[in-house]
Amino acid sequence: MCLAIPGEILSIHGDTALERTGIIRFGSITKAANIALVPEATLGDYVLIHAGIAISIVQPKEAERLFDFLDAIKLDATKKAESCKTATSSGEAES
Amino acid sequence: MKYIAEYRDGETAQQYLTAIKNITTRPWNIMEVCGGQTHTIVRFGIADLLPADIHLVHGPGCPVCITPLEMIDKAIEISSLPDVIFCSFGDMLRVPGSTQDLQSVRAQGGDVRCIYSPLDCLKIARDNPDKHIVFFAVGFETTAPGNAMLVYQAAQEELNNLSVLVSHVLVPPAIQTIMSSPQNRVQGFLAAGHVCAIMGTQEYTPLAQQYRVPIVVTGFEPLDILQGLYLCIKQLEEGHAQVDNQYARAVTEQGNTAAQNLITQVFRVTSRKWRGIGDIPQSGLSLSQQYARFDAEQRFGMAADTPVEEPKECISGLILQGLKKPSQCPAFGKTCTPEHPLGATMVSGEGTCAAYFKYST
Numbered sequence: 479m480c481l482a483i484p485g486e487i488l489s490i491h492g493d494t495a496l497e498r499t500g501i502i503r504f505g506s507i508t509k510a511a512n513i514a515l516v517p518e519a520t521l522g523d524y525v526l527i528h529a530g531i532a533i534s535i536v537q538p539k540e541a542e543r544l545f546d547f548l549d550a551i552k553l554d555a556t557k558k559a560e561s562c563k564t565a566t567s568s569g570e571a572e573s
Numbered sequence: 574m575k576y577i578a579e580y581r582d583g584e585t586a587q588q589y590l591t592a593i594k595n596i597t598t599r600p601w602n603i604m605e606v607c608g609g610q611t612h613t614i615v616r617f618g619i620a621d622l623l624p625a626d627i628h629l630v631h632g633p634g635c636p637v638c639i640t641p642l643e644m645i646d647k648a649i650e651i652s653s654l655p656d657v658i659f660c661s662f663g664d665m666l667r668v669p670g671s672t673q674d675l676q677s678v679r680a681q682g683g684d685v686r687c688i689y690s691p692l693d694c695l696k697i698a699r700d701n702p703d704k705h706i707v708f709f710a711v712g713f714e715t716t717a718p719g720n721a722m723l724v725y726q727a728a729q730e731e732l733n734n735l736s737v738l739v740s741h742v743l744v745p746p747a748i749q750t751i752m753s754s755p756q757n758r759v760q761g762f763l764a765a766g767h768v769c770a771i772m773g774t775q776e777y778t779p780l781a782q783q784y785r786v787p788i789v790v791t792g793f794e795p796l797d798i799l800q801g802l803y804l805c806i807k808q809l810e811e812g813h814a815q816v817d818n819q820y821a822r823a824v825t826e827q828g829n830t831a832a833q834n835l836i837t838q839v840f841r842v843t844s845r846k847w848r849g850i851g852d853i854p855q856s857g858l859s860l861s862q863q864y865a866r867f868d869a870e871q872r873f874g875m876a877a878d879t880p881v882e883e884p885k886e887c888i889s890g891l892i893l894q895g896l897k898k899p900s901q902c903p904a905f906g907k908t909c910t911p912e913h914p915l916g917a918t919m920v921s922g923e924g925t926c927a928a929y930f931k932y933s934t
Contacts, residue, residue: 479636479664479923480609480715480767481793482823484576496726505574512692515718515832524576526770526823529662530690531719533832534770534823536576541822544800548585551592551803 482528484536487513487521502527576822580794581617589799590622593806600626601809602758603802604751604895606744607765608635608923609793615928617795627806630758630895633747634765636712636740637664637921639847639893642881644740645670648709651738651873652678652685658701660694661709663687668920671881691716691723698727698735707869710737715767717741717858718832721839724860724867736869739859742845744768745776746856751894752784759895761805763791763798766820771836773828777816785814792820839864849883849890849917887916892925899929906930 485502490513492498500513502525513519513532524536605611611631614620620629633639649670652659659675666675666687679685684704688694691708698706710720720737727735744765751759764777769790777788787808791801801819808815818824838861845857860868869875883889886904891897899905899918909915911927918926 479662479712479921480607480634480765482715482767482770484574486575496722496729512690512719512722514722515829515835517831526767528715528767529719530692531722533715533718533767533829537822541576543821544580544796544819545585547800548588548592552588555592555595 480528482526482533484524484526485509485511487519487523487525490521500525500532502532577794580792580796582796586622586795586799589796589803593627593799593803594624596803596807596810597624597626598810600628601760601806602628602630602895603761603763603805604630604632604759605763605791605798606632606634606748607768607793608638608921608925608928609767610634610763610765610791610798611925612923612928613793613795613798615932618932619795619798623802627802631892631898631925632751632762632895633847633850633893634713634744634768635918635921635923635925636716636742637668638889638917638924639742639849640665640668640711640740641846641848642671642883643846643879644711644738645674646672646881647870647875648675648738649673649678650875651707651869652683653681654873656704658684658686658697658704658706659709660686660688660697660706662711664921664923665709665711669914691719692726694723694735695726695730695732698732699730702734704734705872706735707873708735708737709740711740713742713744713765713768714771714836715765717836717840718771718829721835724839724864725835727867728864736867736872737860738869739840740845741840741858742847743842743856743858745780746853747847747850748777748780748788750850750853750856752780752786754894756894756896759786761787761809762789763801763805763819764788764816766790766792766797766824769818769820769824769828771829771832774816774818774824774826775828781814781816787814787817789817790820790824792823847893849887849893851890884915889916889918889926892918899926902926
């Protein structure tokens with residue numbers, strides 16, 4: 479039930495703050511949704527829509543972090559492997 | 574679709590799996606709280622790809638599953654009344670009460686409507702002034718703002734032919750119940766991303782500290798789950814117990830304050846019964862005094878809950894607390910199927926048993 483789908487705001491309508499409505503594009507489908515609870519959302523923003531109501535604005539920079547994080551893990555793992563290699567070779571030299 | 578397709582990339586998933594294998598040195602039990610996350614885990618076979626030491630425990634985060642039978646019976650009673658238009662999210666229609674379900678009421682001539690958004694009820698109420706419109710307001714914190722907005726707008730418009738049957742629940746008290754159980758075996762949590770989009774990450778910090786348990790706020794796509802698991806296992810391996818936010822593209826520390834304000838205005842915190850688990854103090858929402866006139870239970874003079882017994886062979890309570898898996902239930906797939914569910918975890922597509930049945934059989 480807590481499903482929410484990201485969609486792009488194509489246009490904004492509504493007379494009052496609580497009636498603020500966006501036309502949202504989900505892939506090839508467009509549908510109206512209430513965007514009153516994300517008052518800072520503007521045209522072109524992606525919002526998460528749950529049961530016809532926007533609950534959050536998708537932050538593009540944060541969205542990239544999952545992939546950047548993987549690069550950081552790999553870098554960390556490489557450094558650790560190199561440090562182990564160095565420790566092993568220095569251990570061998572000492573013995 | 575943007576923000577979905579890239580989070581299902583197989584090659585990146587493989588890299589995360591390798592990273593998880595590299596940091597795992599011993600067994601860990603990790604619970605994903607939300608039924609949507611369980612669905613992703615079972616659908617994409619994530620549990621089978623993880624190291625054998627990582628045990629995923631499926632949590633109680635499916636509001637359809639944990640809505641008590643007594644409340645389903647009240648919905649059926651109200652929806653059977655003449656001059657009532659009963660509106661509900663579609664996944665509640667097939668949940669059996671003690672004698673029948675809402676779909677059966679509709680088949681017998683009751684005006685039961687499946688709606689996309691709670692706000693759809695406003696138009697139905699305006700268009701049908703001679704009928705009484707009742708909305709079945711179930712869900713976790715994710716759904717509460719929309720349901721609160723329905724009540725708020727109905728009050729603004731003085732729509733007196735609309736009321737709500739409220740069965741809202743909250744996640745943190747459920748985590749407390751799980752962690753306080755003497756049988757608990759959960760060592761880390763993937764918290765529900767969309768609940769936290771509303772409430773923020775802040776209310777989980779005291780839980781992580783009190784129970785010395787890592788809590789990683791996590792999204793719903795396969796890569797979200799894998800990164801959430803990586804972050805949780807890393808904390809466990811390093812002996813940390815803090816709140817991490819994997820789903821920062823949608824969740825902030827403070828959450829959606831406009832939504833929180835609306836919830837606080839329309840609802841008040843109350844104790845609730847969770848199907849399969851029992852009463853949990855301060856674990857739900859009811860209408861605040863200011864909006865009590867929209868309470869369908871009061872408006873239709875519903876009697877206090879009469880406890881209804883669950884089928885004895887059903888172990889959904891143990892499954893909801895992460896103590897058993899569907900495969901350990903003798904009724905699973907035999908006398909209990911999505912067509913004829915016996916208990917909480919089979920009644921909804923997001924329920925653990927229903928997900929296992931759909932993707933494992």
